[in-house]
Amino acid sequence: MATHAGTPMPYLTHSIFYSLQGEGAWSGRPAVFVRFAGCNLWSGREQDRAAALCRFCDTDFVSTKDGRGGRFADPQQLVARIVSLWPDANVPPYVIFTGGEPALQLDAELITACHRRGFQVAVETNGTRSLPQGLDWVCVSPKPGTELMIDRGDELKLVYPVPGLHPQAYAGLAFRHFYLQPLDEGGEGGTHIAAALEYCLRHPQWSLSLQLHKWIGIE
Ligand SMILES: C[S@@+](CC[C@H](N)C(=O)[O-])C[C@H]1O[C@@H](n2cnc3c(N)ncnc32)[C@H](O)[C@@H]1O
Ligand SMILES: Nc1nc2[nH]cc(C(=O)O)c2c(=O)[nH]1
Ligand code: SF4
Ligand SMILES: [Mg+2]
Numbered sequence: 715m716a717t718h719a720g721t722p723m724p725y726l727t728h729s730i731f732y733s734l735q736g737e738g739a740w741s742g743r744p745a746v747f748v749r750f751a752g753c754n755l756w757s758g759r760e761q762d763r764a765a766a767l768c769r770f771c772d773t774d775f776v777s778t779k780d781g782r783g784g785r786f787a788d789p790q791q792l793v794a795r796i797v798s799l800w801p802d803a804n805v806p807p808y809v810i811f812t813g814g815e816p817a818l819q820l821d822a823e824l825i826t827a828c829h830r831r832g833f834q835v836a837v838e839t840n841g842t843r844s845l846p847q848g849l850d851w852v853c854v855s856p857k858p859g860t861e862l863m864i865d866r867g868d869e870l871k872l873v874y875p876v877p878g879l880h881p882q883a884y885a886g887l888a889f890r891h892f893y894l895q896p897l898d899e900g901g902e903g904g905t906h907i908a909a910a911l912e913y914c915l916r917h918p919q920w921s922l923s924l925q926l927h928k929w930i931g932i933e
Contacts, residue, residue, distance in 0.1 A: 724786060725789075726750065726752065726785055726819065727751060727785075728750065728775045728778060728783045729749045730746065730795055730799065731782060731799070732746050733747055733927060735808075736925050736926040737895060737925055737926070738853055738871050738895075739868070739891045739893070741926050745808040745836070746799045746809045747809075747812060748812070750775070750811065750812070751783070751813070753771075753775060753815040753818075753840075754818060754843065755815065755857055758774070758776035758814070759776070767859060768840065770876065770897055770899055789823045789826075789827035793831055797831050807831070809833045812837070812838040816838065817839050817840075820846060821846050822847055822848055836851035836853065837853065841864040851868050851869070853868065853871055854869070854870050854871070855895075856879065856884060858876060865888070867889055868889065869889060869890065870892050870893070871895055872894055873895050874895065874896060881913065892920045893922070895910070895925060896910040896922075898925060910922055
């Protein structure tokens with residue numbers, strides 16, 4: 715795991731929970747989510763949102779809600795929590811690392827520890843930081859005004875419409891799936907869905923990702 719002057723760095727998580735993947739190509743698939751605390755594009759505080767590099771975030775990754783997250787001293791402790799949430803040992807387990815920005819904390823040791831327990835390992839990242847080796851599914855969601863360090867992967871998922879984020883700028887990258895996810899933002903939901911739908915219909919390289927979890931009221 716990551717170390718600081720030889721001392722292991724703990725993992726800081728906002729929450730760990732079991733739900734359905736609500737977005738993209740695996741939408742509907744049961745998964746354990748690990749939401750890491752912290753992001754390099756926003757502090758997570760509302761008073762900083764207007765000046766942040768990423769301003770439309772729909773997620774609380776700061777508070778540690780009712781003991782569902784917190785600090786884990788090493789990969790084994792964190793994986794033990796992940797395993798405890800998977801309900802059926804006969805079905806290959808699936809874990810999604812998200813946040814906040816998971817690339818700030820996820821490392822090869824944690825991925826290896828998940829693999830040893832039989833997990834397939836996915837990540838949701840803003841693509842501005844390098845990723846450790848060994849991931850089974852990489853979803854990149856670029857943000858305006860940032861430099862994309864991860865320009866290949868399994869899934870590129872663009873929030874739409876967002877000024878400065880143009881699908882054609884990403885259409886030539888080496889991803890297997892391309893998704894537009896309507897921007898969920900106070901009251902404009904229908905307009906954004908219509909705009910994303912129209913873009914997908916005109917440009918069939920792109921598919922629509924509708925954040926299923928929000929429609930059915932799960933996390
Ligand atoms: C909360 S982010 C965490 C992972 C990583 N930091 C990232 O941005 O990809 C998870 C996903 O939600 C998307 N997202 C965030 N805010 C959104 C919003 N208001 N509407 C639609 N999608 C949003 C992000 O683009 C990303 O694909
Ligand atoms: N159900 C559900 N699916 C998701 N897929 C990506 C999410 C995220 O916040 O990264 C997310 C989330 O927050 N909830
Ligand atoms: S990069 Fe991801 S976690 Fe960070 S503020 Fe943007 S959407 Fe939220
Ligand atoms: Mg989310």
